[in-house]
């Protein structure tokens with residue numbers, strides 16, 4: 001089966017292609033080109049005039065969706081999450097754990113590792129690796145992570161997690177100012193784990209020490225992080241200042257006010273910004289009470305809280321792209337890379353994800369010129385949105 005997509009523009013890693021066609025055969029990208037060269041033979045044709053074709057997105061920080069938490073760890077429960085993510089343009093993701101009893105984390109890591117190792121175990125978005133968020137976080141900046149379950153950084157405990165995950169932990173959030181944190185950062189980095197600094201009360205100097213030890217990214221910048229004071233710039237100052245550091249941001253307009261998003265954008269720019277959702281099980285569900293890891297969260301009108309603390313989000317990646325473009329005025333093709341090429345580069349999955357290339361799974365999405373998701377094609381399955 002050969003299906004052809006045609007659109008207004010196609011996003012490439014280093015530019016765009018006008019009047020593109022893209023040929024999909026048996027769920028795989030066969031080839032792409034421009035209309036001027038003529039259209040290849042095909043059975044089925046989806047024309048999306050004016051639309052921007054982009055690779056499907058990669059969310060490196062997502063806890064759940066559609067009533068389920070990834071820590072449930074079974075194919076049945078995680079399938080609800082992966083199908084929902086795919087319907088919002090996400091082709092792959094890093095299922096993200098939260099601070100929980102150690103046994104619960106071990107069980108979740110084992111279950112998620114099995115899903116990662118079993119192609120086809122879930123439909124929709126593909127779990128590529130695990131983001132371990134907690135338990136090595138600061139009490140002062142724990143957000144909703146339960147205080148009694150936070151742990152001091154420990155190579156021994158990390159090694160238990162690493163074994164349970166069978167080497168599939170790809171990203172770990174750590175507060176670098178905690179005792180022994182830098183040893184853990186060096187240890188995990190040597191195993192290929194990307195370190196994201198966050199949930200941290202680090203001073204600027206402590207954050208820089210975290211970078212020197214191996215830190216390569218920052219977790220939900222601004223949120224759960226010491227702010228910028230002009231005499232003690234804090235972790236936030238260090239993150240905005242360091243051109244080498246990737247930085248996640250939650251662009252729902254609730255976690256970070258648009259002016260702060262624009263300041264972030266001027267500092268981190270197109271090469272280092274990573275859009276994430278931090279989405280939890282309530283994403284895509286009506287207002288109510290939901291689970292985030294082992295605790296409960298109330299959701300009302302786009303805001304997820306535990307007591308009076310923001311707890312994850314109900315943002316979707318397509319809305320993140322739309323919002324970020326609206327907040328910053330950045331071109332849509334540029335913003336699309338913040339949700340595709342950049343997270344792929346940080347997480348080490350760029351050889352297989354985050355760009356449109358012949359031979360890869362046909363994970364392609366289309367945005368209207370206004371930044372609305374209008375179609376998804378995940379594993380070659382085409383669907384119009386709305």
Ligand SMILES: [Zn+2]
Nearest residue numbers: 133143220224
């Ligand atoms: Zn967090």
